[in-house]
Ligand SMILES: Cc1cc2nc3c(=O)[nH]c(=O)nc-3n(C[C@H](O)[C@H](O)[C@H](O)COP(=O)(O)OP(=O)(O)OC[C@H]3O[C@@H](n4cnc5c(N)ncnc54)[C@H](O)[C@@H]3O)c2cc1C
C-alpha cells in the first residue's frame with residue numbers, strides 16, 4: 001500500500017513550520033511520528049497534498065517538573081516517556097498506559113503530541129489527559145494558546161487545534177502528596193486499540209477524603225470522554241467500596257459504545273464497569289502510599 | 290511532485306538517492322538498495338517483519354517515509370554480522386531453533402537488538418513484551434525467547450571480559 005502523491009516539506013523551525021502551513025492551507029498536514037497518519041495515508045483514508053515533517057524540530061522533547069506543573073514536550077516519543085525516571089517514580093499511570101499502547105517499535109516513533117492531536121477516541125493518552133486535567137499548549141499563527149483538556153476534543157477526529165497550530169506542550173498539575181493515578185484497557189490482543197479503557201486520577205486530603213478526582217474513558221464514545229457523574233459521586237467523600245461500585249455502574253450507563261469487531265455494546269458496558277472499579281482501587285492504593 | 294535527494298548510511302555505507310515523497314523506507318531498502326533481508330509481512334504496521342534500526346532504534350520501515358530517513362544511520366539484518374561472525378542474536382536463533390520458515394527472523398533480530406541495548410538483562414516477561422510488535426506464525430515464540438536469552442547472556446559476558 002502506497003500513499004497517494006503528496007509534497008514533502010521538512011520543517012526547520014517552529015515559526016517556519018507554522019508559516020509554511022499558513023501558506024499551504026488546509027491541504028497541508030503535520031507529521032510527527034507518522035504512526036497514525038501514515039497508516040491512514042497508506043489506506044487512502046487521508047490524502048493530504050502536503051506533509052510538513054515536524055519530527056526534527058528541536059527543543060520539543062522533554063519531561064520536567066517546573067513550579068506546580070509537570071511539562072511534557074509535544075514531540076516526546078512514547079518510548080522516551082516509558083523509560084523516563086520521573087514518570088516511572090511519580091506518575092506510574094503513564095507506564096500503565098504506554099506499556100499497553102501499540103508496541104515498542106511504534107512507540108519509538110509515536111509522540112504524545114500526535115497521540116492527542118489526532119483526536120482519536122481509541123488512542124490512550126486522551127483519557128489520561130482528562131483524568132489528570134491537562135492543559136494543552138499550542139503555537140499557531142496568532143501566537144501561543146493554552147487549551148484546557150475539557151475544551152480540546154470537539155468530535156470524531158476533531159480538536160480545538162486550528163490549521164497551522166502545533167501542539168508544543170502538555171501541562172499537568174504536579175503530583176501532590178496523597179495523589180495517585182492508574183490506567184488499564186482491555187484489548188483483544190497485545191498492542192491493539194482499546195476495547196474499553198479507563199484512566200483514574202485521585203487526590204486525597206490528610207483524612208483520606210477525596211479532594212479531587214478525574215476519570216477518563218477510552219474508545220467508549222465518539223470522542224474521549226470524562227465520566228462527570230462518576231467524579232461527582234466521589235468528590236468530597238471518603239471513598240468506600242459502595243461508592244466505587246456505584247461509579248462502576250455509572251460508567252457502564254454513561255459511556256456511549258458502539259458494537260463493533262472489538263465487542264458488542266453490552267459487552268463493553270459490562271467491562272467498563274469492572275475496569276473502572278479496578279482502576280479506582282488501584283489509584284486509591286497508590287494515593288495512600 | 291518534486292523528488293528529494295536523501296543521504297544516509299546503511300550498514301555503514303553512505304548512500305545518496307533521489308526519491309519520491311511517498312516512497313516507503315521498506316521499498317527503498319528492498320527495491321532501490323536490493324537489501325531483501327528486510328521483509329514485508331502485513332504492510333499495516335502490525336507484524337514487524339520490516340523492522341530495522343534507525344539511529345539505533347527499532348522502527349517498522351513499512352510505516353516510515355524514505356525521505357524522512359535523510360541523515361539517518363540505518364542498520365538492516367544484512368549489517369549485523371561482524372566480518373563473517375554471527376551476531377550473538379543470530380547465533381542464538383541458530384542454536385535455539387528460534388525459527389522455522391524464517392520470515393519473521395530478520396525483524397525479530399532487529400527488534401531484539403534495540404531491546405537488549407535498552408535492557409541488557411531482561412526477564413522472560415520483558416522479552417515477550419519487548420517483541421510484542423513482531424509476529425511469528427511458526428514457532429510459538431518459546432524458542433525465540435530462548436534465543437534472545439542466550440544472546441543476552443553472551444552479550445553480557447562480552448561486556449564483562451572487554
Ligand atoms: C500498529 C499500531 C498500533 C497502535 N496502537 C495504539 C494504541 O493501542 N493506543 C494508542 O493510543 N495509539 C496506538 N497507535 C498510535 C500511535 O500511538 C501513534 O504514534 C500516535 O497516536 C500518534 O502519534 P504520532 O506522533 O505518530 O502522530 P502522527 O501520525 O504523526 O500524527 C497524527 C495526527 O496528529 C497531527 N499531529 C501530530 N503531531 C502534532 C503536533 N505536535 N501538533 C499538531 N498536530 C500534530 C498530525 O497532523 C496528524 O493529523 C498505534 C499505531 C500503530 C501503527
Ligand code: FES
Nearest residue numbers: 330331332337351
Ligand atoms: S510489514 Fe511492516 S509491520 Fe508488517
Ligand code: FES
Nearest residue numbers: 389391425426427
Ligand atoms: S519462523 Fe515462520 S514466521 Fe516466524
